[in-house]
Amino acid sequence: MKIELKDIAKRYRFEWVLRGVHLKLQTGKNYAITGPNGSGKSTLLKILSGHLTPSKGKIHFSFNEKPLPSDQIYQHLSYPAPYIDLIEEFTLLEALQFHQNFKPFLGNQNPKSIIDLLGFKKAQDKPIRYFSSGMKQRLKLALAICSDTNLLLLDEPTATLDRQGVEWYQSLIREFAGNRLVIVASNVEEDFFFCEERVNILDFKK
Numbered sequence: 696m697k698i699e700l701k702d703i704a705k706r707y708r709f710e711w712v713l714r715g716v717h718l719k720l721q722t723g724k725n726y727a728i729t730g731p732n733g734s735g736k737s738t739l740l741k742i743l744s745g746h747l748t749p750s751k752g753k754i755h756f757s758f759n760e761k762p763l764p765s766d767q768i769y770q771h772l773s774y775p776a777p778y779i780d781l782i783e784e785f786t787l788l789e790a791l792q793f794h795q796n797f798k799p800f801l802g803n804q805n806p807k808s809i810i811d812l813l814g815f816k817k818a819q820d821k822p823i824r825y826f827s828s829g830m831k832q833r834l835k836l837a838l839a840i841c842s843d844t845n846l847l848l849l850d851e852p853t854a855t856l857d858r859q860g861v862e863w864y865q866s867l868i869r870e871f872a873g874n875r876l877v878i879v880a881s882n883v884e885e886d887f888f889f890c891e892e893r894v895n896i897l898d899f900k901k
Contacts, residue, residue, distance in 0.1 A: 696721065696722045696756075696757070696758050696771060696845040696846050696875070696876045697719070697720070697721040697722070697756070697757045697758075697876075698718075698719070698720040698721070698743060698754065698755070698756055698757075698846075698876070699718070699719050699720075699754070699755045699757075700716050700717060700718045700719075700720075700742075700752065700753075700754050701717060701752055701753045701754075701755070702715060702716070702717060702751065702752040702753070703715075703716035703717075703718075703742065703749045703751070703752035703753075703754060704716065704749060704750050704751040704752055705735070705738055705742065705747065705749050705750050705751075706750040706751075712735045712738050713735045713738060713739060713896075713899045713900070714899055714900065715899055716739070716752065716899045718894065720743075720876060720878065721876060722845065722874070722875060722876045723876075724876075724891055724892050725872070725876075725877040725878075725879070725887075725889055725890040725891055725892065726876075726877070726878045726879070726890055726892045726893075726894055727878075727879050727880075727881065727886075727887035727890040727892070727893050727894065728740070728878060728879065728880040728881075728894050728896055729881070729882055729887075729893060729894070729895055729896065730882070730895055730896030730897050731882070731897075732882075734896045734897060734900065735896050735899070735900070736850070736880035736881075736896050737776075737777075737850055737880060739880065739896065739899075740774070740776070740848050740850050740878065740880050741776075742754065743846075743848060743878065744768070744769075744772060744774045744776070744848055745765055745766070745768050745769060745772075746776075756768055758771060758845065768846070771844055771845045771846050772844055772845075772846045772847075772848065773798070773838075773839035773840065773842045773844040773846070773847045773848070774839065774847075774848040774850075775832075775835035775836055775838065775839040775849065775850075775852070776848075776850055777850060777851070777854075779835075781823050781831060781834065781835065782823070783822065783823045783824035784822060784823075784824070785822070785823055786819065786820050786821060786822055786823070787810065787813075787815055787818055787819045787820070787821060787823065787826075787834070788806055788810070788819045788820060790823060790834065790838075791806035791809050791810065791838075792806050794838050794842075798838075798842040798843065798844065799842070799843045800841050800842060800843060801841055801842065801843045801871055802843075804841050809837055809838075809841055812837060812841070812867070813833055813834065813837055814863075815830070815833075815834075818830070828855045829855050829856055829857060829860055831855075832852075832854070832855045832856055832860070833856070833860060833863065833864075836849075836852055836864060836867065837867065840867050840868065840871050840872060841867070841871055844875065845875050845876060846875065846876050846878075847872065847875055847876070847877045847878070848877075848878050848879075848880075849877070849878070849879045849880070849881075849886070850879075850880045850881075851880065851881045851883070851886065852864055852879065852881070852886050853881075853883060853885055853886050861885050865885065865888065868889055869889070872889065877889075877890070
């Protein structure tokens with residue numbers, strides 16, 4: 696997977712959130728997008744995911760050295776964004792089974808093994824609306840990180856996790872984040888401990 700951003704800019708009404716974004720992102724490296732709160736990190740992830748259209752510039756996706764239309768990027772993407780909600784009427788087991796119909800899990804993973812990874816065996820028949828915020832975030836992360844996708848976008852992944860949850864997230868990354876393009880938007884070192892490349896969003900605020 697390769698993503699090339701050429702002179703990308705995004706404006707909300709009269710305010711330019713991003714300007715002059717030139718980046719080349721590719722599998723084999725992991726990237727951390729850093730910068731102050733409200734500086735445009737999430738906006739950049741939304742553009743990369745196709746949820747937002749840039750006001751200016753071009754974004755090119757390619758997979759196996761072949762162009763990938765932007766309207767097909769969702770097939771290759773995992774993105775547990777804060778604004779994307781879980782279906783809270785589902786039980787945990789139902790949510791995992793439903794997800795698997797659209798995005799298969801990596802390797803030999805299946806709903807039962809994901810429940811074991813989560814440590815939620817006693818909650819497998821519990822509706823998600825009764826989960827704590829930390830449990831919901833763990834589920835979002837497991838669905839994204841354990842899916843068989845080539846592009847993984849993470850936006851402040853440990854924001855609602857306690858210390859045990861942070862350690863769980865880091866172990867999940869170590870086990871399942873290899874051989875794909877991973878981009879993390881955060882100011883917390885624990886979130887992007889594995890990222891070799893750092894991109895300061897303030898470089899695109901001029």
